Amino acid sequence: MRDTLDSLTQQLLDAAQKAGADQADALAVDGTSVSIDVLNGQLEHAERSEGVDIGLRVLVGQRQACVSASDVSADTIASMAERAVAMAKEAPKDPHVMLAQPGALAQNWDLSALELADPTAEPDPAALERDALEAEAAALGVKGISQVASSSAGYGRHQFHLATSNGFSGGYGRTNRAITTVAITGEDATMERDYAGEMRIFQSDLPSAAEIGVKAGTRTVERAGSRKPPTGAYPVLYDERISSSLISHLLAAANGAMIARGSSWAMDLLGEQILPETLDLVEDPHRKRISGSRPFDGEGLATTTRKIIEKGVLTGWTLDLATAHKLGMESTASASRGTSSPPSPSVSNVALTQGNVTRDELISQMGTGLLVTGLIGSTINPNTGDYSRGASGFWVENGQIAYPVNECTIAGNLRDMLKRIIPANDAETHLSRMVPSLLVEGMTLAGD
Incomplete structure (x- = not known):
């Protein structure tokens, strides 16, 4: 045994x-972990x-x-x-x-208050295959979809236990259930693709496979006929799908390991305005049924809610014991670790203050600019905050979506960009990083 x-x-x-x-x-x-992939109505990989x-x-x-x-x-x-x-x-x-x-x-x-593990039985492979096939069929049923590149369903269950020689011993389990579908429209040079994917801790919380497949197909068809946008300085609206990437860059810059190495563009911003004063960025490791939740960190310290940003001001770094000691501070109970490495600081769940307007209202407000729904590659200078990423999405004219775009680059500096973000009210509450769509004025676009 x-x-x-x-x-x-x-x-x-x-x-x-x-x-x-x-x-x-x-x-x-x-x-x-179990994963099932299907293609053209047949099991492809298990x-x-x-x-x-x-x-x-x-x-x-x-x-x-x-x-x-x-x-x-x-x-x-x-x-x-x-x-x-x-x-x-x-x-x-x-x-x-x-x-x-x-x-x-x-x-x-x-x-029990965190509900990190679904007590129901592990799904059998046939059930996962049915989900993948249903999502594929639903995507193919969207008019304009030429093929489905992949459709998969998966399940995972993991149990962790940490013990230390000075008396700590504790563990917990996690589960996840996921469905992902990637659809294609057009052929050859006109081919465009997009996807939809959902993951939940509890299987009963997961949207239906058909709903996920339709979403993948609809998103893909909307990208048909993509072309490059004009070059110039324009507002950029980061769709909720990818807006958390901006906050991830901020969290990386406020990581104690980066600060201790002297390689962060935010080194001189502790106690300074870094977001608009109406915004808070809150870490809450105790949200129910959320993938980033945890009762204690990788060093056995009790996790707590904290405001990383309060009224736009950066309040502190993300610290484990070692980085806190280097910087003469206290740990924020943010240690994360694997079996082959020592602890390092990382955040759990974070939520950015939501705005009071919808994404569509922000589109109308921006006038002419770019709605970004996908990001490709990344060039971020960790010391200066200079930012450049490949992007795709939709060109907006006179407050209305005009046409889909691809093969463009958006650039700016994170210190300046973050100070002028305008949030919508569409953050997804089931995500560990709960960030709404974000409008950033005055970015540089390189297209045609």
């Missing part, structure tokens, strides 16, 4: 202590993977090392610990590596 995850982490800690580690933490992950991965981090003085394995035998655990301790003794000193103080460790969290 396979050992439980908490038993495996304790075995790792015991082996580390026996091998000579001063401190240690251990992570065990039990994962199952895949299932499952297994347990374990990871061990040891601290010897001010040195650390990480090792991982997918074999959970006693011999492997013992050799992992010996190897990790030997590696740590050869590693460079780092005065910032540490475990959390015992009094700061999370206690008495309520997993």
Whole structure:
């Protein structure tokens, strides 16, 4: 019988202590994933993977090392610990590596309130195949669709357990259920594609396969006849589908690891206006049935709600223990980690203040400009914030969508762009990054 995850982490800690580690933490992950792909009404690919991965981090003085394995035998655990301790003794000193103080460790969290795992049974492969086929058929049923490039359905269930040598032990599970369809319109040089995809923690929350297929087909047909927009300075409206990318660039710049390395365009903006003063950016790791939620971070600290941006002002960095120590600050309980790497800071769920107008009202307000629904590639200078991305979407004239566009580039500087964003009210509440459509005035477009 396979050992439980908490038993495996304790075995790792015991082996580390026996091998000579001063401190240690251990992570065990039990994962199952199933994916089904169909094409032209037939099963194209089916895949299932499952297994347990374990990871061990040891601290010897001010040195650390990480090792991982997918074999959970006693011999492997013992050799992992010996190897990790030997590696740590050869590693460079780092005065910032540490475990959390015992009094700061999370206690008495309520997993049931977060609803991170669907208790219903795993769907059988035939049910996933039916979903993929139904989504494909629905997309093909949209007038103007010439073919479906792919249609897939998947399911995943993962269980995590973290334990530390100073007394923390805790774990939780996650599930996900997803359907994705990619449709094509036109042929050869006139070919255009788009997609629709949905994922939920609870299977009962997932939209129907037919609805997802129709959305993929409709989005694709709308792109027929795409051409380049004019070159110049125009307002750009980031559709809700991709608007979170702007906030992701901000979150990356406010990451403590970037700040500690001195490689962030936001280094001098702590306590400064970075968004319009009407906007907050809130991290809430306790939202129910949301993929980014978690009761504790990768170092065992209790997660809490915090305002990263308050009334437009940047209030602090995203920090784990090591980066916080480097910067002379306190951890924001933002550590994330895998089995083969030490903790690093990352955010969980974030939500940007929504506006009081619809996306269509913003389109009318922008007059002439670009509605972006897809982004291609990325050139972001982390030190200066200079921004350039390939884009596709729709050209807007006199407040109305005129025609679809592709093969254009939008450019600006993030410091300037973020200060003048105007949000719509269309953020999707089931997403971990809840960001509405965002209008940015005065960007540079390179098209015809």
